[in-house]
Structure formats: C-alpha cells, structure tokens
Amino acid sequence: MRIKAFFVFSLILIGVAVQTAEARQSTARAREEKIAAKCVTCHEKKSPGIVNDWRKSQHSRARVTCYDCHKAEKTDLDVQEHEGALISVIVSPRDCSRCHPKEVREFQESHHAKASTFLSKETPEGRIMDNVLGYQVEGKAAAAVGCEKCHGSKIELGPNGTLTAATWPNTGIGRINPDGSTGSCTACHTRHKFSIGEARKPETCGTCHIGPDHPHIEIYMESKHGVIYQSEKDTWDWDIAGSNWDAQYYRAPTCATCHMSGIGDVETTHNVSTRLSWYLAKPRSYPRDNWEENRKTMQKVCLNCHSINWVKGFYTQGDEAIHLYNEKFYDPMKALMDGLYKDGLLTKAKFDEELEFKFFEYWHHEGRRARAGFFMMGADYAQWHGFYELGRNKLELERLIKELREKKGKH
Ligand code: HEC
Ligand code: HEC
Ligand code: HEC
Ligand code: HEC
Ligand code: HEC
Ligand code: HEC
Ligand code: HEC
Ligand code: HEC
Numbered sequence: 164m165r166i167k168a169f170f171v172f173s174l175i176l177i178g179v180a181v182q183t184a185e186a187r188q189s190t191a192r193a194r195e196e197k198i199a200a201k202c203v204t205c206h207e208k209k210s211p212g213i214v215n216d217w218r219k220s221q222h223s224r225a226r227v228t229c230y231d232c233h234k235a236e237k238t239d240l241d242v243q244e245h246e247g248a249l250i251s252v253i254v255s256p257r258d259c260s261r262c263h264p265k266e267v268r269e270f271q272e273s274h275h276a277k278a279s280t281f282l283s284k285e286t287p288e289g290r291i292m293d294n295v296l297g298y299q300v301e302g303k304a305a306a307a308v309g310c311e312k313c314h315g316s317k318i319e320l321g322p323n324g325t326l327t328a329a330t331w332p333n334t335g336i337g338r339i340n341p342d343g344s345t346g347s348c349t350a351c352h353t354r355h356k357f358s359i360g361e362a363r364k365p366e367t368c369g370t371c372h373i374g375p376d377h378p379h380i381e382i383y384m385e386s387k388h389g390v391i392y393q394s395e396k397d398t399w400d401w402d403i404a405g406s407n408w409d410a411q412y413y414r415a416p417t418c419a420t421c422h423m424s425g426i427g428d429v430e431t432t433h434n435v436s437t438r439l440s441w442y443l444a445k446p447r448s449y450p451r452d453n454w455e456e457n458r459k460t461m462q463k464v465c466l467n468c469h470s471i472n473w474v475k476g477f478y479t480q481g482d483e484a485i486h487l488y489n490e491k492f493y494d495p496m497k498a499l500m501d502g503l504y505k506d507g508l509l510t511k512a513k514f515d516e517e518l519e520f521k522f523f524e525y526w527h528h529e530g531r532r533a534r535a536g537f538f539m540m541g542a543d544y545a546q547w548h549g550f551y552e553l554g555r556n557k558l559e560l561e562r563l564i565k566e567l568r569e570k571k572g573k574h
Contacts (some may be wrong), residue, residue, distance in 0.1 A: 199228030200250050204470055205246065216355035230256060243324040246290035252326060253318065255340040262276040275342030276346045278337030279315035296523075300514045311335055311373040315347065336371065362402030363408070365392065368418040375528045377444065378548070383403045383418065391415035406431045410467045420464065429460055438464070441485060443534045446526045447493050448485050484537045484545070492553045493526060499564050508571055518567070521560055529553050 206229070207214045217223050222232075235242040235251040242249050242378040249439035254275075260267035270276055281294050284452070307316065309330060315335025319327045334347045350371075351362040361367055369380030381388040392415055399413045406425025422438060438461040440454035451457060458478070465474045500522050503509040509516055514523075533549025536542070 195234070196228065197229055199230040201246065201362070202229035202233075202248075213355055214371055216461045219291050220354075220358070227262070231241060234364060238420060239342065241318075241320055241324045241326065249342075250346045251270075253340055253342075255342050255344045256346045256348055257340070257342050257344040266433045270346055270348075272343075273434040274436050278313075279311070279317065279335060279339055279345070280337070281310075281314065283315055284341075299331055305349070315339065315345070324477075358402070359404070363401055363417055363419040364396075364423065365389065365417045365419075376531055377535065378532060378544060379535060379539060380420070382539045382544045385543055386540035388415040388417075388540060394415060397406065414438065416464070416468075421461065426464055429463045441534075442536075443485075443538065444531055446530070447489050447497070448534060481538050486529060488533055489549075493530065496522065496525060496557060496560060499561070503564065503567065508567055518560075521556070525553065525556050525560065529556065 203214055217229070230248065230250075232254045233250040233252070235249045237249060239251055241251045241253060244252060248433045253260060256267045256270060293310075299311040301309070309335060310365055311330075313335055316330040316333040317339040318333065318341055319330045321327045334349045336347065337345055338347045339345055340347075348357075351367050352358060353361065365380060365383050369383075372379035373381065384393065392413075395414060401412075408424055409426050420426060423433045424433055436451075436457075438457055439451060439460070440458040441448050441450060462471075462474050462478070465477075474530060500509075500518075503518070504511065504513030509518065529549055529552035532544050533553060535551045536544030537548075
C-alpha cells in the first residue's frame with residue numbers, strides 16, 4: 164500500500180516537473196515571439212523589402228521568425244546589441260544547421276565550402292599561382308571585388324560586432340564566417356525568400372559559373388538541355404519539395420538536376436562533388452578518389468531520360484577528349500615551360516613574364532573550355548572556344564619559346 168502511494172506520488176511529481184519544463188519552454192517561446200514581432204513591425208517601415216520577402220517564404224509559413232535566425236549569444240564574436248535584443252547580421256551555415264543539419268553537413272563536405280582556401284598561404288602550387296594573380300599582380304581591392312565575391316572572403320570584425328567594409332558585404336560560396344563555419348547558403352537561396360525553386364534554376368549557378376575560364380552557364384544554355392529549358396521553363400513546377408522533384412516536372416535537366424537534386428533512386432545532396440569522376444578544372448585532368456562510384460551516380464541521373472548505350476557512349480567520347488587534351492596539348496607544353504625555368508630563361512616568380520600569362524590562359528581558359536564544353540554538351544565551346552584555340556595557341560607558344568631560346572643562345 165505504502166509502495167503504491169509512493170509510486171502515485173512520484174508520478175504526480177514527474178508530471179508537475181514535465182509541466183513546468185513545458186511551461187518554461189512555452190514562456191521562453193512567447194518571449195522570443197514578442198521580440199520577433201518587434202523586428203517585423205519596425206523593419207516593415209525601415210526596410211519593407213526584407214519583410215515582404217520573408218512573408219512569402221516557407222519560413223514565415225512555418226513560423227520561423229527573424230529572431231530565430233538572427234539571435235546571438237553574448238559570447239558570439241559578432242554579437243550586436245540591437246533595439247534591446249542580441250543579434251548578429253550573419254546567419255551562417257552553423258545557424259541554419261539547427262534546423263537543416265543534413266543540408267549543412269553535406270555542404271560542409273563539398274568543394275564549395277572550401278572555395279576560399281586559396282586565401283591562405285599553405286596551399287598547393289596551382290592555387291598559389293591564382294593567389295599571386297589576385298592579390299599581387301592585380302591588388303587587394305581587385306581581389307575583394309572579384310575573386311572573393313565568388314569564392315568568399317574571410318569576414319573581419321570591427322568594434323561592437325560590426326563587419327568591416329573590406330570584407331563585407333560578401334556572400335561568396337566558401338566565405339569564412341566569424342563563428343568559424345565556412346560558406347554562405349544565400350549564394351543559392353537568396354534572402355529572405357530562401358526558395359528551393361530559385362536554387363534549381365541554372366542562372367543561380369551562373370552567377371559564378373560563368374566567364375572565359377569556366378563558362379558553364381554559357382555551355383549549358385547552348386546545349387540541347389539548356390535550349391529545352393529556355394523554351395519550356397515557364398510551364399515547369401519548380402517548388403516541389405526535396406527528392407519528389409523528378410522527371411514528371413521537367414523535360415530536361417538543369418545544373419541542379421545533374422549535380423544536386425534527388426531523381427529516381429539518386430538522393431538529393433548538397434555536396435556537388437559526389438557525382439564527378441574527373442578533375443576538369445585542374446591544369447592537367449586526373450580521376451577523383453571514388454571516381455567509379457561518382458560516375459555511376461551521375462549516370463543514374465541520365466538514365467531517367469536516356470538509355471545506357473547513349474550514356475556510356477557519351478562518357479567514352481568524353482574520356483577520349485580528356486586524354487587528348489592531357490597528352491597532346493598539356494604535357495608537351497608543360498615540359499617546354501619547365502625547361503625554361505630549369506635553364507633560367509624564366510624567373511621563379513609567377514606572372515612577371517608575358518609567356519606565363521599565355522601559358523596560364525592555355526590551360527586555364529581554352530583548356531578548361533575544351534573539357535567542360537564537351538562534358539556539358541556545348542559543342543561550340545568544346546570546338547571553337549576550346550580545342551581550336553588550343554591548336555592555334557600551341558603553335559604560337561612553341562614559336563615564342565623557340566625565339567626566347569634563340570635570343571638567349573640556349574637552344
Ligand atoms: C525600432 C526599429 C527596429 C527594431 C525593433 C529592429 N530593427 Fe533591425 N534595424 C533597424 C534599422 C533602422 C536598421 C538599419 C540601421 C542602419 O542603417 O544603421 C536595422 C538594421 C538591422 C540589421 C543589419 C545590421 C547591420 O549591421 O548591417 C539586422 C540584421 C537587423 N536590423 C535585424 C533585426 C532583428 C532580427 C530584429 C528583432 C530582434 C530587429 N532588427 C529589430 C530598426 C529596427
Ligand atoms: C532563415 C533565416 C533568416 C530569417 C528567418 C531572417 N533572416 Fe535576415 N538574414 C538572413 C541571412 C542568411 C542574411 C544574410 C547574411 C549572411 O550572408 O549571412 C540576412 C540578412 C539580414 C539583414 C541585412 C541585409 C542587408 O542587405 O543589409 C537584415 C536587416 C535582416 N536580415 C533582417 C531580418 C528581418 C527583419 C527578418 C524578419 C522579417 C529576418 N531578417 C529574417 C537570414 C534570416
Ligand atoms: C528555426 C528553424 C529554422 C532555421 C534556423 C532555418 N530554417 Fe529553413 N526551414 C525551416 C522550416 C520549418 C522550413 C519549412 C518546412 C520544410 O520544408 O522543412 C524550412 C524550409 C527551408 C527551405 C525550403 C524552402 C522552399 O522553397 O521549399 C530552404 C531552402 C531553407 N529552409 C533554407 C534555410 C537557410 C539557408 C537557413 C539559414 C540561413 C535556414 N533555412 C534556417 C526551419 C528553419
Ligand atoms: C565569377 C566568379 C569567380 C571569380 C571572379 C573567380 N573565380 Fe575562381 N573559380 C570560380 C569557379 C566557378 C570555379 C570552379 C571551376 C570549375 O570547377 O570548373 C573556380 C575555380 C578556381 C580555382 C581552382 C580550384 C580547384 O579546386 O582547382 C582557383 C584556385 C580559383 N578559382 C582562384 C581564383 C582567384 C585567385 C580569383 C581572382 C583572381 C578567382 N578565382 C576569381 C569562380 C570564380
Ligand atoms: C557564389 C558562387 C557560386 C555559386 C552560386 C555556385 N557555385 Fe559552384 N563553385 C563555385 C566555386 C568558387 C567553385 C570552386 C571551388 C574550389 O574548388 O575551390 C565551385 C565548384 C563547383 C563544382 C565542382 C566541385 C568540385 O568538387 O570540384 C560543381 C559541380 C559546382 N560548383 C556546381 C554548382 C551548381 C550546380 C551550382 C548551382 C546550384 C553552383 N555550383 C553555384 C562557386 C559557386
Ligand atoms: C550551390 C547552391 C546551393 C547552396 C550553396 C545551398 N543550397 Fe540548399 N538547395 C539547393 C538546391 C539545388 C536545392 C534543391 C535540391 C533538389 O532539387 O532536390 C536545395 C534545397 C534545399 C533545402 C530543401 C530541402 C528539401 O528536401 O526540401 C534546404 C532546407 C536547403 N537547401 C538548405 C540549405 C542550407 C542550410 C544551405 C547552406 C549550408 C544551402 N541550402 C546551400 C542549392 C543550394
Ligand atoms: C546533363 C547533366 C549536367 C548538367 C545539366 C550540368 N552539368 Fe556540370 N557536369 C556534368 C558532367 C557529366 C560533368 C563531368 C563529370 C565527371 O567529371 O565525370 C560535369 C562537370 C561540371 C563541373 C566541373 C567540375 C571540375 O571537375 O572542375 C562543374 C563546375 C559543373 N559541371 C557545373 C555545372 C553548372 C554550373 C551547370 C549549369 C550551368 C551544369 N554543371 C550543368 C553534367 C551536367
Ligand atoms: C530530365 C531528362 C534528362 C536528363 C536527366 C538528362 N537528359 Fe540528356 N537530353 C534530354 C532530352 C529531352 C534531350 C533532347 C533529345 C533530342 O535531341 O531529341 C537530351 C539530349 C542530350 C544529348 C544530345 C545533345 C546534342 O547536342 O544533341 C546528350 C549528349 C545528352 N542529352 C546527354 C545526357 C547525359 C550524359 C545526361 C546525364 C549526365 C543527361 N543527358 C541527362 C533529357 C535529359
């Protein structure tokens with residue numbers, strides 16, 4: 164009897180404890196919602212664009228408030244006292260990970276999250292070369308408005324948690340945030356709509372994947388896939404959640420479909436590296452670790468709309484084009500350039516001689532265009548902006564190198 168009474172009493176105690184914890188939680192939530200309501204009332208007048216966007220977002224529908232994202236701890240390096248609340252301006256991937264842990268984990272594992280490593284000095288040869296170009300040949304201010312806009316800056320802090328103008332604004336894909344996390348989710352989901360549909364459109368990727376050295380958006384737009392996209396995009400449904408967005412909603416893939424989206428039995432991923440078999444952007448291409456598995460995953464994407472013979476044939480043609488580039492165009496020219504350094508005809512310093520610019524463009528511009536042009540189905544890029552220019556510039560480089568050797572009497 165006594166045991167039973169004790170048991171009942173304990174149950175009541177536990178019940179009360181649970182209730183008070185719940186009550187405390189809901190009081191805390193009510194307090195936060197009150198703070199958040201003030202953000203909206205004031206910003207509606209001061210910056211209506213922000214509040215309008217947020218109102219149209221899935222976040223607003225799910226009652227995710229301004230304060231849920233911007234609230235900060237006293238100990239955060241970029242904490243600011245703002246209208247009676249502690250906030251930070253930057254909402255980093257770490258902040259998003261409270262509610263989206265899977266997306267953030269995958270993103271952090273990708274090359275996107277590492278895109279600003281070239282800022283540091285302890286990097287491999289190829290990267291230091293680009294580094295010298297941005298920061299020394301051109302200058303720091305040029306790097307801030309160029310390289311760092313796509314790759315990301317290292318955010319520096321001024322007094323009271325403010326962000327310095329030298330490093331902010333910046334939404335580069337590998338930005339180094341004050342909390343130590345890397346990246347910026349707004350690079351593809353612009354604030355404050357944070358739309359899934361926007362991120363699936365090729366123009367979003369094209370803000371960075373563009374230009375003479377990596378013209379992926381231009382290549383895509385001239386491919387059959389891109390042409391179908393342009394003629395039919397207004398009739399496609401872009402806002403279907405996660406892995407339900409498959410070939411019944413579109414007739415041709417976008418960048419996201421091939422590199423990120425869930426389709427058939429391929430799972431959605433925020434790691435854009437997991438479906439790639441080659442390193443296409445490097446001076447000389449070589450296969451990735453896990454290249455066979457990665458390639459299979461990409462091929463599974465294609466198989467939603469193509470047959471296996473089509474896809475295998477495509478990859479065979481691509482592999483042959485890569486070997487052609489490596490062996491006929493890159494290797495012989497690299498050997499000639501190495502010879503010049505060895506014989507003291509070029510200085511060790513990078514980008515202080517015209518020949519170095521010419522060789523840089525040879526692999527960095529036309530060499531990349533030839534390789535990416537084929538793999539993303541833009542024949543004009545593979546040919547006229549790619550292999551054709553390699554052929555012509557190979558002759559020119561050979562002539563310049565011969566002339567230099569003759570001038571210095573070292574041939
Ligand atoms: C009484 C009006 C008011 C309230 C309440 C208010 N803000 Fe602001 N907020 C402003 C104004 C005005 C600015 C622009 C300040 C400026 O231009 O110097 C601003 C700026 C900001 C910035 C950018 C700061 C920067 O350094 O770039 C953020 C982020 C921000 N507010 C978020 C919030 C959040 C989150 C809340 C609620 C916790 C909130 N605000 C509440 C008026 C308000
Ligand atoms: C889902 C998270 C999220 C929510 C909800 C959110 N923000 Fe933001 N906000 C961000 C991100 C991300 C940025 C860009 C900063 C960065 O790059 O990290 C930002 C930037 C800002 C800025 C600076 C923008 C500029 O262009 O100067 C202001 C001001 C701001 N938010 C106010 C608000 C207000 C007001 C609300 C509510 C109506 C709100 N935010 C809701 C994530 C959020
Ligand atoms: C407090 C929790 C919370 C935080 C913090 C948060 N989100 Fe969300 N997010 C949600 C919820 C809830 C939804 C809507 C339901 C769903 O689709 O999961 C959502 C949906 C989304 C979507 C899909 C929108 C669509 O159009 O379908 C994107 C993209 C997104 N969030 C990005 C972000 C980013 C980027 C950040 C950080 C800047 C962030 N979220 C921070 C809770 C959060
Ligand atoms: C318009 C956006 C943009 C600008 C500006 C830009 N980059 Fe890039 N960069 C990219 C993209 C996109 C790639 C990936 C190319 C690929 O994989 O084909 C890349 C690739 C690289 C790589 C090769 C990374 C690797 O893993 O091999 C380096 C290094 C690099 N960029 C450095 C720089 C430097 C230094 C600058 C400034 C002088 C700069 N970038 C300017 C977008 C940009
Ligand atoms: C804000 C700029 C930016 C945006 C937007 C962007 N990227 Fe990138 N992307 C980069 C940079 C910079 C790199 C090179 C990273 C490195 O290796 O240093 C890169 C690399 C890549 C790579 C090669 C990764 C690897 O492992 O070598 C793929 C694939 C890629 N991006 C796909 C996409 C897709 C798809 C989108 C759109 C959904 C997109 N990117 C949007 C800047 C961007
Ligand atoms: C390179 C562009 C890019 C970046 C950067 C990016 N996303 Fe996404 N995100 C996408 C694409 C594309 C989709 C749609 C994937 C699909 O079709 O399955 C998406 C979908 C989402 C969704 C919806 C998932 C679902 O299942 O409905 C969330 C949540 C999300 N992203 C959060 C984030 C967060 C958090 C970050 C920052 C760590 C981030 N994204 C950075 C391109 C990006
Ligand atoms: C039809 C599918 C498809 C579409 C659409 C597509 N890609 Fe690709 N992409 C590929 C394939 C296949 C490769 C080469 C994969 C390999 O190495 O095995 C590739 C390679 C890349 C690389 C090279 C990474 C490296 O090694 O340097 C980048 C960056 C990239 N794509 C970005 C984009 C962007 C940005 C878009 C849209 C403008 C896009 N892709 C559209 C299939 C696609
Ligand atoms: C959502 C469906 C879809 C996906 C996924 C898809 N394609 Fe396609 N692809 C098409 C359609 C539709 C065409 C146009 C066919 C035609 O010309 O009649 C096409 C055309 C092509 C072409 C012909 C290009 C030309 O210039 O004639 C190639 C090559 C190709 N796709 C390769 C691929 C590869 C490789 C993948 C995977 C990396 C892939 N596709 C993924 C739908 C798709």
